[in-house]
Amino acid sequence: MTEFGDFASIDVEKLLGSAQKQLAQVEELQSRTAELVGRARDKDGLVTVGYTSQGLHELELNPRAMRLASADLADLIKSVARESAADLERQTHELMEEMFGADNPMNLLRDPDAALAQVKQAEAAYDRTFEEVMSDLEQIRRRLQS
Template sequence: MQEFGDFANIDIDKLLKTADNQFARVEELQKTMADLVGRAEDEDGLVSAGFTAAGLTELELHPKAMRLSSGELSEKIKQVVRAASDDLQRQINSAMNDVFGEEDNPMRFVDDPDAALEQVRSAEAAYNRTFEDVMGELDRIRRRLDL
Protein backbone atom coordinates (compact mmCIF):
# COMPACT_ATOMS: atom_id res chain seq x y z
CA MET A 1 0.00 0.00 0.00
CA GLN A 2 1.28 3.44 -0.89
CA GLU A 3 1.93 6.11 1.76
CA PHE A 4 0.17 9.47 1.73
CA GLY A 5 3.34 11.43 2.45
CA ASP A 6 2.93 14.39 4.78
CA PHE A 7 -0.86 14.18 4.52
CA ALA A 8 -0.84 11.05 6.69
CA ASN A 9 0.68 13.08 9.53
CA ILE A 10 -1.82 15.95 9.56
CA ASP A 11 -3.40 16.55 12.95
CA ILE A 12 -7.00 17.16 11.88
CA ASP A 13 -8.09 18.37 15.33
CA LYS A 14 -5.29 20.94 15.38
CA LEU A 15 -6.12 22.00 11.81
CA LEU A 16 -9.81 22.48 12.68
CA LYS A 17 -8.97 24.33 15.91
CA THR A 18 -6.61 26.64 14.04
CA ALA A 19 -9.27 27.30 11.40
CA ASP A 20 -11.88 28.01 14.10
CA ASN A 21 -9.50 30.42 15.82
CA GLN A 22 -8.78 32.19 12.54
CA PHE A 23 -12.50 32.52 11.76
CA ALA A 24 -13.13 33.92 15.23
CA ARG A 25 -10.33 36.46 14.74
CA VAL A 26 -11.72 37.49 11.36
CA GLU A 27 -15.19 37.86 12.86
CA GLU A 28 -13.72 40.08 15.60
CA LEU A 29 -11.91 42.07 12.90
CA GLN A 30 -15.21 42.65 11.08
CA LYS A 31 -16.79 43.97 14.28
CA THR A 32 -13.78 46.18 14.95
CA MET A 33 -13.77 47.52 11.38
CA ALA A 34 -17.44 48.47 11.65
CA ASP A 35 -16.57 50.74 14.58
CA LEU A 36 -13.51 52.44 13.07
CA VAL A 37 -13.74 56.13 12.29
CA GLY A 38 -10.92 58.11 10.74
CA ARG A 39 -10.81 61.65 12.05
CA ALA A 40 -9.02 64.81 11.01
CA GLU A 41 -9.13 68.52 11.61
CA ASP A 42 -7.37 71.40 9.91
CA GLU A 43 -4.65 73.27 11.80
CA ASP A 44 -6.96 76.22 12.49
CA GLY A 45 -9.80 74.07 13.82
CA LEU A 46 -12.19 75.40 11.21
CA VAL A 47 -12.97 72.09 9.48
CA SER A 48 -13.22 68.60 10.97
CA ALA A 49 -14.32 65.35 9.40
CA GLY A 50 -15.11 61.73 10.22
CA PHE A 51 -14.60 59.01 7.65
CA THR A 52 -15.82 55.38 7.88
CA ALA A 53 -16.01 52.43 5.51
CA ALA A 54 -19.25 53.99 4.25
CA GLY A 55 -17.40 57.19 3.31
CA LEU A 56 -17.65 60.68 4.75
CA THR A 57 -19.98 60.48 7.75
CA GLU A 58 -19.17 63.71 9.61
CA LEU A 59 -18.26 67.17 8.41
CA GLU A 60 -18.21 70.09 10.80
CA LEU A 61 -17.50 73.66 9.82
CA HIS A 62 -16.73 76.24 12.48
CA PRO A 63 -18.70 79.46 11.92
CA LYS A 64 -15.40 81.28 11.27
CA ALA A 65 -14.89 78.99 8.26
CA MET A 66 -17.62 80.94 6.48
CA ARG A 67 -15.24 83.93 6.34
CA LEU A 68 -12.96 81.99 3.97
CA SER A 69 -13.35 82.28 0.23
CA SER A 70 -15.18 79.40 -1.41
CA GLY A 71 -11.89 78.20 -2.94
CA GLU A 72 -10.05 78.27 0.42
CA LEU A 73 -12.90 76.48 2.18
CA SER A 74 -13.11 73.90 -0.57
CA GLU A 75 -9.36 73.16 -0.28
CA LYS A 76 -9.56 72.87 3.52
CA ILE A 77 -12.49 70.47 3.26
CA LYS A 78 -10.71 68.30 0.66
CA GLN A 79 -7.51 68.18 2.75
CA VAL A 80 -9.36 67.28 5.94
CA VAL A 81 -11.46 64.61 4.24
CA ARG A 82 -8.30 63.12 2.68
CA ALA A 83 -6.56 63.16 6.08
CA ALA A 84 -9.57 61.49 7.75
CA SER A 85 -9.58 58.82 5.04
CA ASP A 86 -5.83 58.27 5.58
CA ASP A 87 -6.43 57.99 9.33
CA LEU A 88 -9.10 55.34 8.73
CA GLN A 89 -6.71 53.44 6.46
CA ARG A 90 -4.02 53.50 9.18
CA GLN A 91 -6.52 52.13 11.69
CA ILE A 92 -7.59 49.39 9.27
CA ASN A 93 -3.98 48.39 8.65
CA SER A 94 -3.31 48.29 12.38
CA ALA A 95 -6.39 46.14 13.05
CA MET A 96 -5.46 43.76 10.25
CA ASN A 97 -1.88 43.53 11.52
CA ASP A 98 -3.30 42.52 14.91
CA VAL A 99 -5.28 39.70 13.29
CA PHE A 100 -3.00 38.50 10.50
CA GLY A 101 0.40 39.71 11.63
CA GLU A 102 2.54 42.05 9.57
CA GLU A 103 3.83 39.41 7.13
CA ASP A 104 0.42 37.89 6.34
CA ASN A 105 -1.56 41.13 6.26
CA PRO A 106 -3.26 41.28 2.85
CA MET A 107 -3.34 45.08 3.04
CA ARG A 108 0.42 45.20 2.51
CA PHE A 109 -0.24 44.50 -1.16
CA VAL A 110 -2.24 47.72 -1.58
CA ASP A 111 0.97 49.75 -1.71
CA ASP A 112 3.06 47.03 -3.39
CA PRO A 113 1.18 45.36 -6.27
CA ASP A 114 4.44 43.82 -7.55
CA ALA A 115 4.73 41.82 -4.32
CA ALA A 116 1.14 40.62 -4.80
CA LEU A 117 1.93 39.57 -8.36
CA GLU A 118 5.02 37.71 -7.16
CA GLN A 119 2.93 35.79 -4.63
CA VAL A 120 0.42 34.91 -7.33
CA ARG A 121 3.22 33.63 -9.56
CA SER A 122 4.66 31.62 -6.69
CA ALA A 123 1.26 30.09 -5.94
CA GLU A 124 0.78 29.32 -9.63
CA ALA A 125 4.14 27.54 -9.78
CA ALA A 126 3.28 25.49 -6.67
CA TYR A 127 -0.11 24.61 -8.16
CA ASN A 128 1.50 23.55 -11.44
CA ARG A 129 4.02 21.32 -9.63
CA THR A 130 1.27 19.72 -7.56
CA PHE A 131 -0.93 19.22 -10.60
CA GLU A 132 1.90 17.55 -12.49
CA ASP A 133 2.64 15.29 -9.50
CA VAL A 134 -1.01 14.27 -9.19
CA MET A 135 -1.39 13.66 -12.90
CA GLY A 136 1.80 11.59 -12.92
CA GLU A 137 0.53 9.52 -9.99
CA LEU A 138 -2.84 9.01 -11.70
CA ASP A 139 -1.04 7.91 -14.85
CA ARG A 140 1.01 5.36 -12.86
CA ILE A 141 -2.19 4.03 -11.27
CA ARG A 142 -3.86 3.79 -14.69
CA ARG A 143 -0.90 1.83 -16.08
CA ARG A 144 -0.80 -0.48 -13.04
CA LEU A 145 -4.50 -1.19 -13.40
CA ASP A 146 -3.99 -1.64 -17.14
CA LEU A 147 -6.72 0.84 -18.06
Protein backbone atom coordinates in the same frame (compact mmCIF):
# COMPACT_ATOMS: atom_id res chain seq x y z
CA MET B 1 7.28 12.59 -2.40
CA THR B 2 7.38 16.36 -2.49
CA GLU B 3 5.90 18.59 0.15
CA PHE B 4 2.48 18.46 -1.54
CA GLY B 5 2.48 14.87 -2.73
CA ASP B 6 1.80 13.04 0.53
CA PHE B 7 -1.92 13.63 0.92
CA ALA B 8 -2.27 10.81 3.44
CA SER B 9 -0.36 12.81 6.05
CA ILE B 10 -2.76 15.78 6.02
CA ASP B 11 -4.16 16.43 9.47
CA VAL B 12 -7.75 17.31 8.61
CA GLU B 13 -8.60 18.36 12.17
CA LYS B 14 -5.68 20.75 12.24
CA LEU B 15 -6.58 22.09 8.82
CA LEU B 16 -10.20 22.68 9.87
CA GLY B 17 -9.10 24.27 13.13
CA SER B 18 -6.81 26.62 11.26
CA ALA B 19 -9.59 27.56 8.83
CA GLN B 20 -11.99 28.21 11.70
CA LYS B 21 -9.40 30.37 13.45
CA GLN B 22 -8.85 32.41 10.28
CA LEU B 23 -12.61 32.82 9.80
CA ALA B 24 -12.95 34.05 13.39
CA GLN B 25 -10.12 36.54 12.79
CA VAL B 26 -11.81 37.84 9.65
CA GLU B 27 -15.11 38.25 11.51
CA GLU B 28 -13.38 40.11 14.34
CA LEU B 29 -11.55 42.27 11.81
CA GLN B 30 -14.83 43.19 10.11
CA SER B 31 -16.42 44.05 13.43
CA ARG B 32 -13.51 46.15 14.67
CA THR B 33 -13.00 47.86 11.29
CA ALA B 34 -16.64 48.97 11.29
CA GLU B 35 -15.94 50.83 14.55
CA LEU B 36 -12.96 52.80 13.23
CA VAL B 37 -13.32 56.51 12.50
CA GLY B 38 -10.55 58.53 10.89
CA ARG B 39 -10.51 62.09 12.19
CA ALA B 40 -8.86 65.31 11.10
CA ARG B 41 -9.16 69.02 11.80
CA ASP B 42 -7.54 71.94 10.03
CA LYS B 43 -4.93 73.98 11.88
CA ASP B 44 -7.38 76.81 12.61
CA GLY B 45 -10.12 74.51 13.89
CA LEU B 46 -12.59 75.63 11.21
CA VAL B 47 -13.34 72.20 9.73
CA THR B 48 -13.50 68.83 11.48
CA VAL B 49 -14.15 65.61 9.54
CA GLY B 50 -14.85 62.04 10.59
CA TYR B 51 -14.37 59.35 7.95
CA THR B 52 -15.43 55.68 8.17
CA SER B 53 -15.31 52.72 5.82
CA GLN B 54 -18.69 53.96 4.55
CA GLY B 55 -17.25 57.36 3.61
CA LEU B 56 -17.77 60.80 5.08
CA HIS B 57 -19.33 60.28 8.50
CA GLU B 58 -19.09 63.64 10.25
CA LEU B 59 -18.56 67.18 9.08
CA GLU B 60 -18.38 70.03 11.57
CA LEU B 61 -17.96 73.60 10.47
CA ASN B 62 -17.01 76.26 12.97
CA PRO B 63 -19.18 79.34 12.41
CA ARG B 64 -15.98 81.25 11.56
CA ALA B 65 -15.58 78.96 8.52
CA MET B 66 -18.59 80.67 6.94
CA ARG B 67 -16.48 83.81 6.52
CA LEU B 68 -14.28 82.02 3.96
CA ALA B 69 -14.92 82.31 0.26
CA SER B 70 -16.96 79.31 -0.93
CA ALA B 71 -14.09 77.98 -3.07
CA ASP B 72 -11.66 78.27 -0.14
CA LEU B 73 -14.09 76.53 2.20
CA ALA B 74 -14.63 73.74 -0.34
CA ASP B 75 -10.87 73.26 -0.72
CA LEU B 76 -10.43 73.21 3.06
CA ILE B 77 -13.18 70.62 3.48
CA LYS B 78 -11.66 68.41 0.76
CA SER B 79 -8.20 68.70 2.29
CA VAL B 80 -9.40 67.80 5.80
CA ALA B 81 -11.50 64.94 4.37
CA ARG B 82 -8.37 63.51 2.69
CA GLU B 83 -6.49 63.76 6.00
CA SER B 84 -9.29 61.97 7.85
CA ALA B 85 -9.35 59.22 5.19
CA ALA B 86 -5.58 58.85 5.63
CA ASP B 87 -6.10 58.60 9.40
CA LEU B 88 -8.67 55.84 8.84
CA GLU B 89 -6.20 54.00 6.58
CA ARG B 90 -3.50 54.30 9.27
CA GLN B 91 -5.85 52.94 11.94
CA THR B 92 -6.89 50.07 9.66
CA HIS B 93 -3.26 49.20 8.98
CA GLU B 94 -2.46 49.25 12.71
CA LEU B 95 -5.45 47.00 13.44
CA MET B 96 -4.38 44.53 10.77
CA GLU B 97 -0.80 44.56 12.07
CA GLU B 98 -2.16 43.81 15.54
CA MET B 99 -4.31 40.95 14.29
CA PHE B 100 -2.12 39.41 11.58
CA GLY B 101 1.41 40.51 12.44
CA ALA B 102 3.89 39.86 9.65
CA ASP B 103 1.17 38.13 7.57
CA ASN B 104 -0.77 41.39 7.25
CA PRO B 105 -2.58 41.24 3.89
CA MET B 106 -2.41 45.05 3.62
CA ASN B 107 1.33 44.70 3.02
CA LEU B 108 0.53 43.04 -0.30
CA LEU B 109 -1.38 46.14 -1.39
CA ARG B 110 1.60 48.32 -0.59
CA ASP B 111 3.98 46.09 -2.57
CA PRO B 112 2.30 44.73 -5.72
CA ASP B 113 5.54 43.11 -6.92
CA ALA B 114 5.76 41.03 -3.72
CA ALA B 115 2.09 40.07 -4.12
CA LEU B 116 2.70 38.97 -7.70
CA ALA B 117 5.73 36.95 -6.61
CA GLN B 118 3.58 35.13 -4.02
CA VAL B 119 0.92 34.42 -6.63
CA LYS B 120 3.57 32.99 -8.96
CA GLN B 121 4.94 30.80 -6.16
CA ALA B 122 1.44 29.51 -5.42
CA GLU B 123 0.87 28.87 -9.11
CA ALA B 124 4.13 26.91 -9.38
CA ALA B 125 3.23 24.85 -6.30
CA TYR B 126 -0.21 24.13 -7.75
CA ASP B 127 1.32 23.09 -11.07
CA ARG B 128 3.76 20.72 -9.33
CA THR B 129 0.98 19.21 -7.24
CA PHE B 130 -1.28 18.79 -10.26
CA GLU B 131 1.49 17.08 -12.23
CA GLU B 132 2.22 14.72 -9.34
CA VAL B 133 -1.44 13.81 -8.91
CA MET B 134 -1.86 13.19 -12.63
CA SER B 135 1.28 11.05 -12.64
CA ASP B 136 0.00 9.05 -9.66
CA LEU B 137 -3.37 8.57 -11.34
CA GLU B 138 -1.67 7.40 -14.52
CA GLN B 139 0.33 4.84 -12.53
CA ILE B 140 -2.85 3.61 -10.85
CA ARG B 141 -4.58 3.33 -14.23
CA ARG B 142 -1.67 1.27 -15.62
CA ARG B 143 -1.72 -1.06 -12.60
CA LEU B 144 -5.45 -1.58 -12.92
CA GLN B 145 -5.11 -2.44 -16.61
CA SER B 146 -2.42 -5.03 -15.96
